[in-house]
Amino acid sequence: xxxxxxxxxxxxxxxxxxxxxxxxxxxxxxxxxxxxxxxxxxxxxxxxxxxxxxxxxxxxxxxxxxxxxxxxxxxxxxxxxxxxxxxxxxxxxxxxxxxxxxxxxxxxxxxxxxxxxxxxxxxxxxxxxxxxxxxxxxxxxxxxxxxxxxxxxxxxxxxxxxxxxxxxxxxxxxxxxxxxxxxxxxxxxxxxxxxxxxxxxxxxxxxxxxxxxxxxxxxxxxxxxxxxxxxxxxxxxxxxxxxxxxxxxxxxxxxxxxxxxxxxxxxxxxxxxxxxxxxxxxxxxxxxxxxxxxxxxxxxxxxxxxxxxxxxxxxxxxxxxxxxxxxxxxxxxxxxxxxxxxxxxxxxxxxxxxxxxxxxxxxxxxxxxxxxxxxxxxxxxxxxxxxxxxxxxxxxxxxxxxxxxxxxxxxxxxxxxxxxxxxxxxx
Ligand code: CMX
Numbered sequence: 001x002x003x004x005x006x007x008x009x010x011x012x013x014x015x016x017x018x019x020x021x022x023x024x025x026x027x028x029x030x031x032x033x034x035x036x037x038x039x040x041x042x043x044x045x046x047x048x049x050x051x052x053x054x055x056x057x058x059x060x061x062x063x064x065x066x067x068x069x070x071x072x073x074x075x076x077x078x079x080x081x082x083x084x085x086x087x088x089x090x091x092x093x094x095x096x097x098x099x100x101x102x103x104x105x106x107x108x109x110x111x112x113x114x115x116x117x118x119x120x121x122x123x124x125x126x127x128x129x130x131x132x133x134x135x136x137x138x139x140x141x142x143x144x145x146x147x148x149x150x151x152x153x154x155x156x157x158x159x160x161x162x163x164x165x166x167x168x169x170x171x172x173x174x175x176x177x178x179x180x181x182x183x184x185x186x187x188x189x190x191x192x193x194x195x196x197x198x199x200x201x202x203x204x205x206x207x208x209x210x211x212x213x214x215x216x217x218x219x220x221x222x223x224x225x226x227x228x229x230x231x232x233x234x235x236x237x238x239x240x241x242x243x244x245x246x247x248x249x250x251x252x253x254x255x256x257x258x259x260x261x262x263x264x265x266x267x268x269x270x271x272x273x274x275x276x277x278x279x280x281x282x283x284x285x286x287x288x289x290x291x292x293x294x295x296x297x298x299x300x301x302x303x304x305x306x307x308x309x310x311x312x313x314x315x316x317x318x319x320x321x322x323x324x325x326x327x328x329x330x331x332x333x334x335x336x337x338x339x340x341x342x343x344x345x346x347x348x349x350x351x352x353x354x355x356x357x358x359x360x361x362x363x364x365x366x367x368x369x370x371x372x373x374x375x376x377x378x379x380x381x382x383x384x385x386x387x388x389x390x391x392x393x394x395x396x397x398x399x400x401x402x403x404x405x406x407x408x409x410x411x412x413x414x415x416x417x418x419x420x421x422x423x424x425x426x427x
Contacts, residue, residue, distance in 0.1 A: 001093040005160060007086045012156060012403045015052075019404045036419060044310055049238065050406070051229025053084045053396045061317035062227060069223065070317055077196035077221045077392060078102065081167065084226055084396035103192040105168035106199075109136060112173065116181065125177045125384045126259040130252045132173045137248035139165065146244065155244075156403035162247040163395035171196065174388045175203030182378045197221050200388065206375050212329055213374045219325060220370075223318040223363060224386050226393025228311070233258035237394050238401060242409045247398060254394055255387050261305065264390075266364035267382040270306035271372055274338045284337045291345045298353055306339075306365020307346050309358045318363040322370055330373045339369040 032047035055063045062069040065087045078098045082090040112132045141161035179185045188203045201214045237254035258264035326336045350359035368382045
């Protein structure tokens with residue numbers, strides 16, 4: 001049986017030699033350039049980060065290790081993590097071992113709960129999640145072993161150890177935030193043997209007699225697991241980790257970026273927007289009324305949460321997967337219906353406004369509506385759900401960057417005066 005560790009150990013020498021060869025033979029080959037506009041506008045479209053776990057095609061969307069995301073919708077979170085890390089799906093024995101390994105590591109140090117108890121009631125759940133991650137840094141295998149002289153060759157192994165601990169604990173922490181902080185109820189203990197997704201659903205404790213929420217959560221985790229290496233949150237973790245700060249520091253950093261309204265918090269903002277529409281029209285408006293409402297909202301200088309994307313230029317298959325799920329399970333739910341209607345009304349309006357390069361709905365325009373349908377009505381929890389799934393991809397990416405020994409990030413910054421001088425010299 002080739003478990004996760006052994007599969008990585010077998011593949012990493014090959015990855016290292018591929019990178020070494022690329023560097024030796026093509027180190028000076030230009031693979032991207034940057035315009036002044038790209039520098040000022042988030043480096044959009046600049047090929048600046050290596051990521052083998054997943055790729056986002058502007059037209060076709062997410063591919064995980066070369067496989068279209070939609071072909072993986074029946075897989076478990078553990079299978080996706082194995083695939084993200086290694087490029088192959090695990091055999092039955094390796095999968096079982098990974099699930100057992102995660103169950104074994106699911107215990108969260110009690111000081112995290114004490115810290116939660118001492119934080120004000122109105123602390124945002126993303127702050128709790130990120131603070132929990134940072135507080136657990138003292139548990140890092142990587143940092144302990146680094147301080148004992150860990151060789152560079154072995155950085156990935158210690159990173160894998162941290163990754164397994166973090167993946168095992170994160171659903172426990174997220175569910176605790178939901179149960180105790182948002183609902184004021186007792187926590188539900190982790191149940192060994194259920195697997196990542198079912199155990200998370202179990203600890204959230206929603207009423208789910210026919211397992212529809214569990215089925216949804218499995219898909220939710222897959223569609224949020226990874227989206228290349230240069231979106232704001234993942235890039236943050238990659239930058240933090242590049243200085244050999246361990247996974248706790250790195251993932252806490254990613255959470256702080258995900259918590260912004262232009263990124264992961266858009267799932268919270270999207271449902272807030274939908275509920276405001278529902279209240280304004282005392283129900284589901286017709287398309288003409290909604291169109292007028294959205295146009296006014298846009299004209300006042302607002303962004304429509306859950307629409308647009310920095311890389312995608314077509315339908316987001318992650319949106320489509322969750323939309324199809326919603327269409328099956330809650331087609332008459334008013335929040336879902338408004339989301340559906342927004343999907344028809346907003347793209348022509350964004351096109352008419354002529355600013356957004358992608359006028360279509362993204363994943364954050366649908367995920368919250370389904371969570372709402374399943375009874376998670378505290379919108380502040382939605383980005384925590386995103387983060388708990390995204391950690392699979394971040395961990396896989398950081399294992400891989402430590403395996404090939406990526407250097408510390410340090411691009412060059414320039415001043416406005418330098419830019420002015422450069423453009424006037426170029427004229
Ligand atoms: N509503 C209104 N205006 C929008 C818009 C939207 N949904 N999406 C883009 N625009 C505007 C931008 O604000 C920008 O305006 P300015 O030139 O005045 O600054 C212009 O269109 C061009 O932007 P872009 O190149 O199309 O988009 P970016 O790559 O700069 O940004 C994103 C991408 C996602 C941040 C942006 O589309 C947005 O703010 N969307 C709403 C928030 C959202 O849904 N975020 C979640 C994205 C998915 C994720 O990361 O989780």
